[in-house]
Amino acid sequence: MRGIGPTRTCVGCGQRDSQVQLLRFSLSEDGALVAGVSRGRGGYLHHRPACMHAFAKARAGFVRSLRAVVPREIRLRYLAHIERSATLSS
Numbered sequence: 403m404r405g406i407g408p409t410r411t412c413v414g415c416g417q418r419d420s421q422v423q424l425l426r427f428s429l430s431e432d433g434a435l436v437a438g439v440s441r442g443r444g445g446y447l448h449h450r451p452a453c454m455h456a457f458a459k460a461r462a463g464f465v466r467s468l469r470a471v472v473p474r475e476i477r478l479r480y481l482a483h484i485e486r487s488a489t490l491s492s
């Protein structure tokens with residue numbers, strides 16, 4: 403791992419990494435996961451399918467950085483949304 407700057411923990415693999423390597427998401431007011439910078443608490447996920455799937459399929463949906471349980475249905479919907487977008491192109 404190289405570089406300076408803040409590090410965050412990926413909710414998929416549990417590894418710490420530079421924040422720029424991670425995709426930020428947060429919980430919207432209606433309980434959905436949304437990507438990108440926003441106010442309030444956020445979680446971080448690598449731009450890797452393995453990490454996305456690990457997060458989406460985890461049995462326990464508690465996301466510590468959000469201090470909230472995210473139901474699997476919500477996680478799967480977010481995963482589908484991310485996979486449709488171009489953010490996984492790299």
Ligand SMILES: [Zn+2]
Pocket residue numbers: 412413414415416417447448450453
């Ligand atoms: Zn990861």
